[in-house]
Amino acid sequence: MRDVTIAIWAFLLASVLIAESFAVAKPSSLATFGDTCSRLMRPVSARAVVLLGWAWLGWHFFVR
Numbered sequence: 001m002r003d004v005t006i007a008i009w010a011f012l013l014a015s016v017l018i019a020e021s022f023a024v025a026k027p028s029s030l031a032t033f034g035d036t037c038s039r040l041m042r043p044v045s046a047r048a049v050v051l052l053g054w055a056w057l058g059w060h061f062f063v064r
Helices: 002-025 033-040 044-062
Strands: none
Touching: 002 033
16 A cells, blocks of 8 residues: 555656646746746635645644
8 A cells, every 4th residue: 555655646746747847848838836836825715724734734744
């Protein structure tokens, strides 16, 4: 099960890196990761969701 999880995360990371390289190479085709994050973080409610997500993640992984 651990190997499958690592393979999925590696695939997701590779996909993001490939999409980012296409976005940088040809700016009109895709938005970069930074542009996407900037747009998603504009509303205050989105910032609150991200803050709560980080708090949840920290509580579940770093408290142990």
